[in-house]
Amino acid sequence: MKYNLQTGSHTVYALQYHFVTVTKYRAAILTEEIAERIGEIANELSEDFGVDIQNVNGGADHIHILFTAKPTTDITKFINSLKGVTSRKVRSEYPEVKQTLEDSFWQPGYFLASTGQVSIDVLMDYVEDQ
Incomplete structure (x- = not known):
């Protein structure tokens, strides 16, 4: 199997998320402008x-963010911070948004x-063959 690996002092990992x-x-x-601003804040x-x-990227009512993280990253804390900071900044910088979503x-x-970087079937076969 081939992974796009990252390394730490004592770890090797490949952690990717779709949010x-x-x-x-x-x-x-x-x-498009607001979505770009959300990307900058992220x-x-x-x-x-x-x-x-x-x-x-996203649509008119949702946003997708693909990101990689370290094993020590508190993903929940990152997401809560991301949602809170983007909410405050977008409502502050775009008055039309604050009128709609106060x-x-x-x-x-x-x-x-x-x-993941491989399908679950490939991973299952790999583990089975070990």
């Missing part, structure tokens, strides 16, 4: 958490999946 969150009430307020925050943002920007929940 999706939705605007409150599924309000269609994410313009990149700024990522440095504090040891996260590497790979891609940010109290909060994102729905409370989110989707998160580890992406």
Whole structure:
């Protein structure tokens, strides 16, 4: 099997995640400019958490973020910080958004999946053959 590996002082790892969150009430307020700004904010925050943002994209009412993380990263803390900071900054910088979504920007929940670099079938075969 071939992985795109990262290393730490005593570890070798490949941790990749797909994160999706939705605007409150599924309000269609994410313009291309706002989505870009969310990407910028995500990149700024990522440095504090040891996260590497790979891609940010989405639709009018949701955003997808692909990122890699270290084994020591507190993923929940990163996501909560990401949602909180983007909510505050976007509502502050874009008055039209604050008019639509006054109290909060994102729905409370989110989707998160580890992406892996090989299919589960390949991994199962590999483990079985060991």
